[in-house]
Amino acid sequence: MSETETIIDAIADNNAEESEDETLKERHDILMLDYDALSLESLIVELKNLVTNEKVMSVKDHIEEIKKSFLSKYHHLLEEKKEEFLAENPDTTEEFTYHFPLKTQFDQLYSLYRDNKNTHFKSLQTNLKTNLENRLAIVEELKELINPQENLKDTFKHFNDLRERWKNAGPIPKDKYNHVWNNYHFHVENFYDYLHLDREARDLDFKHNLEQKQKIVARVEELVNEADINKAFRELQDLHKIWKEDIGPVSREHRDEIWNKFSDLTKQMHDKREVLFEKMRGTELENLEKKKEIIAKIEVLATEKVNAHAQWLNQIEKVEALRTAFFSAGKVPAEVNEETWAAFKTAVRNFNSFKNSFYKDIKKDQNNNLSRKIALVAKAKELQESSDFAMTTPVMKQIQEEWKQIGHVPRKYSDKIWIEFKDACNHYFDKLKEQKNEENSEEVQAFDNKKAYLETLRDFQMSGDHSTDLAAIKLHIETWKKFGRVPFARRHIEGKFNKVLDALFEKLSLSKKDSEMMRFSNRMDQLSDNNDTKKLEGEKIFLMRKIDEIKNEIFQLENNIQFFTNTRNAKKENSIVLEVRKNIEKHREEMEILKDKLKQIRNLNQV
Secondary structure, X not given: OOHHHHHHHHHHHXXXXXXXXXXXXXXXXXXXXXXXXXXXXXXXXXXXXXXXXOOHHHOHHHHHHHHHHHHHHHHHHHHHHHHHHHHHOOOOOOOOOOOOHHHHHHHHHHHHHHHHHHHHHHHHHHHHHHHHHHHHHHHHHHHHHXXXXXXXXXXXXXXXXXXXXXXXXXXXXHHHHHHHHHHHHHHHHHHHHHOOOOHHHHHHHHHHHHHHHHHHHHHHHHHOOOOOXXXXXXXXXXXXXXXXXXXXXXXXXXXXXXXXXXXXXXXXHHHHHHHHHHHHHHHHHHHHHHHHHHHHHHHHHOOOOOOOHHHHHHHHHHXXXXXXXXXXXXXXXXXXXXXHHHHHHHHHHHHHHHHHHHHHHOXXXXXXXXXXXXXXXXXXXXXOOOOOHHHHHHHHHHHHHHHXXXXXXXXXXXXXXXXXXXXHHHHHHHHHHHHHHHOOHHHHHHHHHHHHXXXXXXXXXXXXXXXXXXXXXXXXXXHHHHOOOOOHHHOHHHHHHHHHHHHHHHHOOOOHHHHHHHXXXXXXXXXXXXXXXXXXXXXXXXXXXXXHHHHHHHHHHHHXXXXXXXXXXXXXXHHHHHHHHHHHHHHHHHHHHHHHHHHHHHHHHHO
């Protein structure tokens, strides 16, 4: 068999697989990532996307690659965790267990994929056998068509019916595909060559088929120059399928010529693809060298003796960086992939064993450190509620300094006691900060000024002149604002000032709206000056709800007026209508005041 025939047979085998399961042809559209370079978290993300969003048979190769990469990394992680457990608990009889949530997610997603695949295969196999029997029956009918005794017109009609039935017969098992198709085409060509059909009709059919195949050849000539070789080769596979399945034979004089041209172009495409593969293999060999260098560096770190925790942290950081570089280095040739991965795991395992032997020696010191830190936690908790800040603050700071001087504790206790210690210290210093804020000198001075000013306001007498009194009240408000904010615990003085203002406004002959708006404005300014955004927001929501309630009430009253004016006794109801209209006007006035208040709050928020 020639090289070209081997290539074409390979394409035919691939098309046979896709013809058995048409969802397979979509697998080419899904990018195959370098899954070895992804983290365990990223692998789960990719697996979930493929299982939930893609057709099951389009992703089978991707999912198996993800599975291989995930389980390799997971088992490597498991080995490391077990070694750490044994290093920290050398005399334990407890069985090692390690819960890894990502492994649970992986198992669930892979199980879903497997169930989907089984369901898909079960559905597929149900139809393949029936379709095969139908296609074989069609071939047998084709054989019987070569019968000179039959009417030519009826025979040709029967032939076209068979071709249509064949086109719609559905997929068959891939191991039968090439044999059945070749058998079919042999008898189709035999029908054209040996049956004495109307020459004009036959030649027209031959001409049409030739034109279709020439178009395919022209397209392949374009694909030979396509930059994306993989994309071009995938289209070539589809064109082979169309050539074989959708287009009938051509005349004998053109049959070999057109096929040989198509075959030669196919070989050119294949050769270009092989060059690409060779280039990729060169890249894989470069990646292999990078990974070998990384493994060698880890092996060196597994022999360098260091005698301090800080130094070991530096060594661990180096290994983590090398581990990341290993996973990011890209694919290596398939035949050395397992060997390279095993060498990497061994190098990391040796480093971890070397590291763990050091930490076994300092386990006793860590337990002593744990006892000292537990004592500091107890002391911090004992002092966290103290209000004697002058005496307690230096002690708390000293406790924090002692904590810093104490070395590491066993890892399984580290986070727990640190959180307890940090919470106790934070609780105390938050109280101290709050106390300092209350005793802020400027705020205390503002309180004293407001308190004194409030006393002078009690003796204030109205002159009786509206303009003069209104100006005096406004001046009191501005003077009060200029004193500034008071300590949080002493803000009750603002309420006292508001009561004095209320009394003054009562004596002042202002309209209801003006009086209410001045009081409201003063109260909102106080909330704004104190940065009390929560109360401001609450006031805004209250006003919005109140406006909606009044709108609904006005709407209901207007409907009532409509009802009364449409009755026969409208004249008798005239007094009721007038009362309703007054009520509506009253609500409208109230709503305008509320809207002005809402506008004022919104203006405060924009400042």
